Amino acid sequence: MSVGFATLLYKEVLRFWKVSFQTVAAPVLTALLYLMIFSHVLESQVRVHGVVYTAFLIPGLVMMSALQNAFANSSSSLIQSKVTGSVVFVLLPPISYVEFYLAYVVAAVLRGLMVGIGVLLVTSWFAVPTFVAPGWILAFIVLGGGIMGTLGMVAGIWADKFDQLAAFQNFLVMPLTMLSGVFYSIHSLPAFWQQVSHFNPVFYMIDGFRYGFFGVSDVDPQTSLAVVGATFLIVSAATLILLRSGYKLRS
């Protein structure tokens, strides 16, 4: 591991850690609010996959928060340094585009993991989580965070202004994560919307992640892992090509 890569990773982690009240504590609180409201309304009426609704909801909230924050980390870091001009400090040194990519994505995954662990800790007070298959849990949160961290890089590089980034976040990331089966099993949906959900890669991230907790899921976790793994490879390759070309970073 080169010193340049390690330093850029360290800087990216330090950046969000220095404002962790906003970057870690705030999303944990948001997830807690979702849980309190939905479990209050639905706890007594709904069981999904044979588990009580609150227990079903927790892994979905953990994953959704992790994914949204992985995206937010790389995208906001890049747009901020582009807007302020301080991006030159990472463009002038002899850091290769592969190291550049890895540093931003690993930092995004770490922020996702921290937020995810935070959500799990505060929500465990409502329902004690079970960990049927921890390996699956880890695989899905790391790959899912990697995908969203990569998409965050693309969005941060592409956007010239904060409102363009906000559009990316509100009209793409939010619908993909909210409509992915965080709050429901897709078997409860009409057939058409079940089909549509199968085209959303975030659905497989959530479904596979939840399998790690309960050992039951909407689709076979191996299928989910294949879809998520392939998605990760595709978006990574596309982003590496983008970075090598210098798109929007080196004119």
Add this chain to the structure above:
Amino acid sequence: MHPAVAIDQVEKRFGALRALDGVSLRIEPGDFFGLLGPNGAGKTTLISCLAGLVRPDSGRLLVQGHDVVNDYRAARRLLGVVPQELVFDPFFSVRETLRIQSGYFGIRRNDDWIDEILANLDLTSKADINMRRLSGGMKRRVLVAQALVHKPPVIVLDEPTAGVDVELRQGLWQFIRRLNRAGHTVILTTHYLEEAETLCGRIAMLKQGRVVALDTTSNLLARFSGQTLRLRLAKPDRMPVTLRQRATADGDAWNIQLANLNEMEGVLAALREATCPIDDLRLTQTDLEDVFLGVMQAADSTQEARR
């Protein structure tokens, strides 16, 4: 031995604008090199090409023999660039900023050198203060410090003294001169021609993306040697054609270069003959500003001729 910087036929277009129109330059190791030109001449674009921030459309740039595109890691390790814009990372203190910058260049423990830079730039007392809380002049010093963390053999300063107080300017130049004497090549763009005149051994002048003059500072001064006669005329339209060809306009006055003082007699005689009364007359030693204006006007007329 490789030149510190070799630039060969570099062209860069931004849409219809030719920012660089075939620039070639060679800068030798140990040079203190000045890059001068009016706004929009292409100075910053050229430096950005050298630093890998802008990709040239054609041509090559080498830093100590390393191509800035194909061999960018070696080239960038040899280069320390002080950007023109006052930029900073608001999350970190001065020392954190410099440690991180060292790491980017592959240097892990660099505190001895960081302390030395801080002392030389009068930043020691600010080392643990967040970047956001520094004044503009202080931020500028940190930018210089950031460019020097990896002891680059080639230092590029893009208008480092714009908007900086006199005290810092003096201190900064002392430090940069010492680095230059220790063997670092220095490339400087500046708007302060005085600065270029006292610091730079060689100078290139750019205009509209082309090199219009390239020589040692002393040769450039000699080319316009002697005195400048600055005249303000009551009836400028009566100025004889022979004089007008030699004169360059400077506001409402005219500058005429004299090789020696004897030439002044001829100028005055021509004016008397044309009954062209003089409002004001001043005689000054040629400085780089006169050279600059002269070269820029000459470039204008060749550009006209080419059209």
